[in-house]
Amino acid sequence: MHKSYEDIRGLTDREPEWWDEHGVPRYRKFAPSDCPDIYASEAVLFEVRCQGCGRRYHVGQTRSGLDYVKHPKMWSIGDLIKAKALEYGDPPNDHRCGGNSMNSEPRRVIEYWSRLRPLEGLREVWRLKDIAGYMEWRRDSGFEVDITRDWVKGG
Numbered sequence: 141m142h143k144s145y146e147d148i149r150g151l152t153d154r155e156p157e158w159w160d161e162h163g164v165p166r167y168r169k170f171a172p173s174d175c176p177d178i179y180a181s182e183a184v185l186f187e188v189r190c191q192g193c194g195r196r197y198h199v200g201q202t203r204s205g206l207d208y209v210k211h212p213k214m215w216s217i218g219d220l221i222k223a224k225a226l227e228y229g230d231p232p233n234d235h236r237c238g239g240n241s242m243n244s245e246p247r248r249v250i251e252y253w254s255r256l257r258p259l260e261g262l263r264e265v266w267r268l269k270d271i272a273g274y275m276e277w278r279r280d281s282g283f284e285v286d287i288t289r290d291w292v293k294g295g
């Protein structure tokens with residue numbers, strides 16, 4: 141279950157534009173550079189629905205090189221999308237349908253961004269000629285697809 145972040149949501153009557161991977165409400169249009177992990181190499185904005193009441197949310201998630209150091213078998217977001225295995229878990233905690241501690245149903249990828257192609261080792265970073273290009277986020281609509289799971293379609 142995510143925190144409710146009432147301290148932040150209480151500052152405005154506006155609906156958040158999206159929610160980050162920690163369930164924090166965000167109030168401007170999604171951008172990969174606004175995601176919490178500054179080292180992220182992949183960023184995705186996707187739609188999920190509360191399993192309790194069907195409420196829709198736009199949520200973000202990222203991966204960074206450090207994630208793979210900590211969890212070598214972790215899947216990239218691109219691979220999760222291809223396998224229809226991308227998940228957000230509990231929906232954002234802004235309503236009381238009882239679904240806050242339930243699951244959310246992944247629906248579709250809205251924006252997919254990546255940068256920093258996989259490197260052999262840290263040394264390669266220092267040989268890069270085009271650091272700015274390497275750091276620049278690139279959107280790839282090839283990953284912006286329906287990710288509704290079979291267990292949702294059936295229900």
Ligand SMILES: [Zn+2]
Nearest residue numbers: 190193237239
């Ligand atoms: Zn709900």
